[in-house]
Amino acid sequence: MELVESTFIPLFLVFTSALALSLGHCVGMCGGIVLAFTQMKKPSWVGHLAYSVGRLCSYECIGIGFALLGRAFALSYVWREWASVLVGVLLIIYALCYGFFPRILRFLEPKVDSRWLGRAFGTLLHSRSLWSFFGIGVLNGFLPCGLVYFFALYTLNEQILGLSGVMGAVCVMGVFWLGSLPSMLGLGTLASVLQAYQKQAFWASLVAMLGLGLWNIYTGITIMQG
Template sequence: MIEALIFGFVGSFHCIGMCGPIALSLPVKNDLLINRVVSVLIYNLGRVISYSLIGLLFGLLGLGFKLAGFQQSLSIALGILILMIAIFPYFSKFRLNTSYILFKPIGLIKNAIAKLFSKPQLSSLFSIGLLNGLLPCGFVYLGIIWTTSLGSAYQGALFMVFFGLGTIPAMLGVGLMGNIIDLKLRNKIKRAIPAFMLLMGCLLIIRGLNLGIPYLSPHLETRSETIAPTECH
């Protein structure tokens, strides 16, 4: 799951814009460094658990495609989808505003988070992390796409766990020391994100081509292999 860690680490620089203000405002105790570290880790644990549940759900969805014998086609289709997401903004002024589409549920989540900020307890920090993991995030969406292609609830959950762990260094730094990441560095990383998405899309397409290359394009079950014929004697 090295790719999930790298994916999460790269994505964390992009997600600081949304999650950073929450991490900076966490109701943590300022008296001892150890208290702050534990508090921020509890918050991040909540995020990782939310990601794992999302991975489990979409891993199950991918499993359905796999059992139906469509895992290979699904991987190619998802790879093309990522390429389109990466390239489309350069050819159109249109932007898909998922925040508007999910306005009501997002509002409910944000209101619940706001109420928890008035309770400086570890359970509140954990709950804030759980809810924060449900907020819209472009990199989480990309993780969901990859997770769906895996065709396994277990692997989906594991992928998103490692994705979440990859985001912790940056989020931990923000939670403990404020916005320590230079804006110029963040902008450089953001400009590199489309290239990262293109690579990710190409990898999914290559994976779906069923070339039999270990790790890069492993053998995927076809429909005939998934549903083996029974013999009557």
């Protein structure tokens, strides 16, 4: 029972929110890239898979980076004792901003050199190599994205899932990737169907994101009382 509470419940919330958000957010943000290389390069399923694996690698790198940052924070007694509660509060604030005040998050997102990025994408789009699909996925995964940073923020807490910080981050970002995978792989044939459920997906994802924040607060209070 303890394993279910500490591991499967938060991972279920991660998957649910990622799956629901991918119906609108991922299709809207990454759909243009997928459609571009689909039209220009006419990839087989292997090319689409290579692109998705590239995104996974980027997400894992971001998650591990945040986990290592959380480990550095853990040198502080206050962070060690209050990490779950503090991360939970940050997740709730982030989710509310994501849902109702997206301009705040766009202001906080890191800025990238669009000229360099455009050249890199252009080179990869004109390449016929299978590795070019992987490279497009890697670049896509590192694009500033509020959804990615929400789950990366979760990995700041070394106590997630009852695992070590890095392993927890690998699991969280992997499950986030799995949640976004169906809509991205089915983009060409299911785009119109997915778009029809954006409103329902928004509310489902917001509830799951808030639930993940509340779960962190509950876990942190339970740990401190125990």
